[in-house]
Amino acid sequence: xxxxxxxxxxxxxxxxxxxxxxxxxxxxxxxxxxxxxxxxxxxxxxxxxxxxxxxxxxxxxxxxxxxxxxxxxxxxxxxxxxxxxxxxxxxxxxxxxxxxxxxxxxxxxxxxxxxxxxxxxxxxxxxxxxxxxxxxxxxxxxxxxxxxxxxxxxxxxxxxxxxxxxxxxxxxxxxxxxxxxxxxxxxxxxxxxxxxxxxxxxxxxxxxxxxxxxxxxxxxxxxxxxxxxxxxxxxxxxxxxxxxxxxxxxxxxxxxxxxxxxxxxxxxxxxxxxxxxxxxxxxxxxxxxxxxxxxxxxxxxxxxxxxxxxxxxxxxxxxxxxxxxxxxxxxxxxxxxxxxxxxxxxxxxxxxxxxxxxxxxxxxxxxxxxxxxxxxxxxxxxxxxxxxxxxxxxxxxxxxxxxxxxxxxxxxxxxxxxxxxxxxxxxxxxxxxxxxxxxxxxxxxxxxxxxxxxxxxxxxxxxxxxxxxxxxxxxxxxxxxxxxxxxxxxxxxxxxxxxxxxxxxxxxxxxxxxxxxxxxxxxxxxxxxxxxxxxxxxxxxxxxxxxxxxxxxxxxxxxxxxxxxxxxxxxxxxxxxxxxxxxxxxxxxxxxxxxxxxxxxxxxxxxxxxxxxxxxxxxxxxxxxxxxxxxxxxxxxxxxxx
Amino acid sequence: xxxxxxxxxxxxxxxxxxxxxxxxxxxxxxxxxxxxxxxxxxxxxxxxxxxxxxxxxxxxxxxxxxxxxxxxxxxxxxxxxxxxxxxxxxxxxxxxxxxxxxxxxxxxxxxxxxxxxxxxxxxxxxxxxxxxxxxxxxxxxxxxxxxxxxxxxxxxxxxxxxxxxxxxxxxxxxxxxxxxxxxxxxxxxxxxxxxxxxxxxxxxxxxxxxxxxxxxxxxxxxxxxxxxxxxxxxxxxxxxxxxxxxxxxxxxxxxxxxxxxxxxxxxxxxxxxxxxxxxxxxxxxxxxxxxxxxxxxxxxxxxxxxxxxxxxxxxxx
Numbered sequence: 027x028x029x030x031x032x033x034x035x036x037x038x039x040x041x042x043x044x045x046x047x048x049x050x051x052x053x054x055x056x057x058x059x060x061x062x063x064x065x066x067x068x069x070x071x072x073x074x075x076x077x078x079x080x081x082x083x084x085x086x087x088x089x090x091x092x093x094x095x096x097x098x099x100x101x102x103x104x105x106x107x108x109x110x111x112x113x114x115x116x117x118x119x120x121x122x123x124x125x126x127x128x129x130x131x132x133x134x135x136x137x138x139x140x141x142x143x144x145x146x147x148x149x150x151x152x153x154x155x156x157x158x159x160x161x162x163x164x165x166x167x168x169x170x171x172x173x174x175x176x177x178x179x180x181x182x183x184x185x186x187x188x189x190x191x192x193x194x195x196x197x198x199x200x201x202x203x204x205x206x207x208x209x210x211x212x213x214x215x216x217x218x219x220x221x222x223x224x225x226x227x228x229x230x231x232x233x234x235x236x237x238x239x240x241x242x243x244x245x246x247x248x249x250x251x252x253x254x255x256x257x258x259x260x261x262x263x264x265x266x267x268x269x270x271x272x273x274x275x276x277x278x279x280x281x282x283x284x285x286x287x288x289x290x291x292x293x294x295x296x297x298x299x300x301x302x303x304x305x306x307x308x309x310x311x312x313x314x315x316x317x318x319x320x321x322x323x324x325x326x327x328x329x330x331x332x333x334x335x336x337x338x339x340x341x342x343x344x345x346x347x348x349x350x351x352x353x354x355x356x357x358x359x360x361x362x363x364x365x366x367x368x369x370x371x372x373x374x375x376x377x378x379x380x381x382x383x384x385x386x387x388x389x390x391x392x393x394x395x396x397x398x399x400x401x402x403x404x405x406x407x408x409x410x411x412x413x414x415x416x417x418x419x420x421x422x423x424x425x426x427x428x429x430x431x432x433x434x435x436x437x438x439x440x441x442x443x444x445x446x447x448x449x450x451x452x453x454x455x456x457x458x459x460x461x462x463x464x465x466x467x468x469x470x471x472x473x474x475x476x477x478x479x480x481x482x483x484x485x486x487x488x489x490x491x492x493x494x495x496x497x498x499x500x501x502x503x504x505x506x507x508x509x510x511x512x513x514x515x516x517x518x519x520x521x522x523x524x525x526x527x528x529x530x531x532x533x534x535x536x537x538x539x540x541x542x543x544x545x546x547x548x549x550x551x552x553x554x555x556x557x558x559x560x561x562x563x564x565x566x567x568x569x570x571x572x573x574x575x576x577x578x579x580x581x582x583x584x585x586x587x588x589x590x591x592x593x594x595x596x597x598x599x600x601x602x603x604x605x606x607x608x609x610x611x612x613x614x615x616x617x618x619x620x621x622x623x624x625x626x627x628x629x630x631x632x633x634x635x636x637x638x639x640x641x642x643x644x645x646x647x648x649x650x651x652x653x654x655x656x657x658x659x660x661x662x663x664x665x666x667x668x
Numbered sequence: 669x670x671x672x673x674x675x676x677x678x679x680x681x682x683x684x685x686x687x688x689x690x691x692x693x694x695x696x697x698x699x700x701x702x703x704x705x706x707x708x709x710x711x712x713x714x715x716x717x718x719x720x721x722x723x724x725x726x727x728x729x730x731x732x733x734x735x736x737x738x739x740x741x742x743x744x745x746x747x748x749x750x751x752x753x754x755x756x757x758x759x760x761x762x763x764x765x766x767x768x769x770x771x772x773x774x775x776x777x778x779x780x781x782x783x784x785x786x787x788x789x790x791x792x793x794x795x796x797x798x799x800x801x802x803x804x805x806x807x808x809x810x811x812x813x814x815x816x817x818x819x820x821x822x823x824x825x826x827x828x829x830x831x832x833x834x835x836x837x838x839x840x841x842x843x844x845x846x847x848x849x850x851x852x853x854x855x856x857x858x859x860x861x862x863x864x865x866x867x868x869x870x871x872x873x874x875x876x877x878x879x880x881x882x883x884x885x886x887x888x889x890x891x892x893x894x895x896x897x898x899x900x901x902x903x904x905x906x907x908x909x910x911x912x913x914x915x916x917x918x919x920x921x922x923x924x925x926x927x928x929x930x931x932x933x934x935x936x937x938x939x940x941x942x943x944x945x946x947x948x949x950x951x952x953x954x955x956x957x958x959x960x961x962x963x964x965x966x967x968x969x970x971x972x973x974x975x976x977x978x979x980x981x982x983x984x985x
Contacts, residue, residue: 155743
């Protein structure tokens with residue numbers, strides 16, 4: 027693997043694992059970081075402007091344009107002029123020049139927008155054709171899959187300390203001629219090899235936070251930035267009932283969130299109510315409604331539903347649910363999300379009374395929720411993706427193909443996500459990302475921001491684990507005294523019960539699986555039972571939940587360790603969720619080609635990489651049979667009903 | 669007989685002697701053996717901003733826009749501009765067009781309107797090979813109709829080219845032209861980090877001791893591993909030089925010069941320090957003093973005060 031070139035990093039033109047390995051053979055490399063910080067755009071309209079092609083001079087008072095800026099010209103009267111051009115020279119505080127590749131005559135007006143940017147690093151250096159000035163103290167940047175069995179994704183916060191000891195950037199600060207506050211400005215951090223532009227990849231893409239995002243000292247400007255994916259975590263649903271759309275809405279409904287519904291709400295229903303989806307009266311203040319002469323207008327969901335069952339609208343009264351005569355269910359709209367109930371119509375309740383509306387009536391119906399293209403209405407992965415897209419603002423290009431892979435997974439039966447049924451009813455505010463993660467977690471999937479900064483999905487399905495990873499870490503990869511394995515109590519239990527099927531009627535999960543246990547794990551713990559209830563709010567089929575509960579128990583009872591460590595830059599290209607083999611012997615730590623999963627990865631300008639790994643030393647899975655004494659979890663675990 | 673010493677180098681001794689046949693002799697002291705420090709750079713044009721008259725490139729003087737190149741590699745952010753040769757950041761360079769190595773690249777500097785004489789010149793951070801052809805010419809007109817060649821040189825392995833005037837230059841020129849071709853350059857382009865030239869502070873009597881400390885410093889991120897070895901992330905090597913001054917006469921002009929020089933550059937300005945101009949590359953450093961020199965006086969009397977101090981100049985500051 028090694029080469030005669032002792033310093034391959036000086037002339038390498040390819041940045042891949044083979045290159046990193048070759049550098050590691052010589053124990054030296056040249057990994058560097060750079061930062062790009064957007065500054066507020068600067069626009070000005072040019073009145074009739076004399077220009078004859080070639081170098082164009084622009085005179086804008088206090089333009090604030092700096093090294094590395096580009097301008098965009100937009101002109102409706104001379105559209106051939108439109109384009110983006112580099113600023114070639116800054117003549118003085120009020121004048122700059124750009125080469126505009128247009129030689130024709132110019133007429134009318136043009137709008138000139140200058141995009142300004144700070145290019146900085148912790149040293150003076152070029153990357154490709156861009157010069158980065160030694161102005162910033164670079165932080166370490168971390169990406170993580172997050173906690174297992176916890177619907178959280180941790181996007182990194184980054185604080186950049188920019189040297190302003192010479193006041194260079196004062197013009198962008200308060201009282202400066204080009205004040206722009208920095209708030210919400212985009213910040214990009216890249217890591218790569220020396221000046222090789224093609225080797226640099228973005229490891230952080232975020233924005234300066236609008237709360238305490240900009241701080242300054244006499245020497246520095248400090249920018250606190252949050253990952254751009256943080257924007258996904260927007261609350262949903264957002265639409266509320268108001269008296270503009272529904273003039274006769276009652277006070278008890280006014281201001282409430284309009285629910286959203288996904289999946290099949292015609293089966294596995296709450297026996298206490300029969301139907302489960304609340305019907306919300308939106309004309310309850312109409313005197314004729316209160317007088318029992320006008321139809322009650324009912325609202326189901328903000329989204330369009332694929333099906334509404336007019337024969338299963340129920341009202342829950344003291345003695346339980348009673349079904350409306352379907353003849354009284356009318357004016358069902360084409361979106362299947364609104365209908366009306368005829369008062370004093372065909373419905374005759376058990377006590378021989380007819381229906382007359384009262385504020386506070388508990389009326390429920392059955393629907394099939396929102397349609398998801400491709401026939402994935404009940405697919406939990408597709409539902410998570412739809413929520414992120416619809417409410418989180420994620421665009422299709424932000425998703426990795428792994429979303430489709432797991433959406434369509436059909437084997438083995440325990441992980442056949444494409445066959446699992448999932449449903450959602452949401453009428454309370456929730457964070458889109460948090461909710462999507464909770465959906466994925468129920469089928470043992472986890473989402474994270476990948477190396478390419480796309481949203482990816484990985485699984486804890488034992489059959490997806492890699493038994494013999496090709497990337498091996500050995501003693502000389504680990505930073506001295508950094509290797510710290512420990513058992514995470516949160517991830518360790520030997521008995522579990524699945525709790526599932528959250529219904530809106532009670533806002534609780536109404537079903538339970540049998541309790542399951544790993545008796546060998548209990549015995550190994552001196553008979554101590556560590557019990558956990560695992561919640562599957564969106565799954566409603568017992569068989570699915572039982573399978574997931576048992577699979578999670580196999581992993582949680584296998585005594586897998588969490589390892590926090592630091593390694594050299596050879597591990598720089600690792601991806602979250604990737605499997606590596608660890609082959610080290612250091613005192614009490616002996617790992618003989620043990621497969622481990624990368625759970626978190628951090629980068630620093632010094633080339634040091636921090637990792638969090640899950641060790642499967644004692645966790646058999648397909649293709650990996652450790653054979654150590656006391657192996658009782660994993661794929662071969664015997665999980666029995668308790 | 670009166671002796672006048674100029675406040676600036678080169679020193680001048682004027683010896684008027686009136687006898688029966690009045691005569692005047694001008695003697696200029698100049699050497700290439702004692703420490704010289706280039707601390708002010710007329711290579712960067714006028715130090716005083718004025719809106720007019722514009723320089724040869726139609727720029728207002730004082731903005732550092734006094735160089736022009738016959739070719740420059742394009743950059744989305746204009747980061748190879750020839751103005752880069754005017755910065756103390758050697759890593760920020762002018763770069764020729766890709767492939768422009770055989771056809772000469774020409775850089776012309778409009779320095780001071782009144783012209784300058786040059787006793788020290790340096791091209792720092794170049795990528796020239798040892799077979800590069802470098803010619804420096806001077807002229808009183810920007811068209812270089814009657815150029816005077818200052819030096820022809822070749823590239824150096826360490827990327828720095830230094831020229832020390834062997835004799836005192838007596839004629840001042842406004843325009844300086846640097847012409848470079850380097851047919852075998854493996855990069856396929858030429859680059860120059862910083863160009864400085866002008867009149868250096870030159871010691872004429874006193875000087876440093878023979879003991880010079882040269883210290884290359886390797887900047888590296890070291891990662892100690894569990895493999896009884898370490899891995900490094902290389903940042904580069906920067907040099908520093910330590911100079912000792914012994915028993916410098918307080919009354920000497922050299923002491924005054926040095927004191928003024930220290931006061932000018934302080935610990936904040938880079939200067940070109942050349943301890944041994946007759947073999948300039950050996951200890952040359954373009955850097956800043958790490959601290960203001962502490963003087964140790966051996967004050968025997970008002971007129972017999974001898975000072976020791978040491979100076980450390982570091983490229984990495």
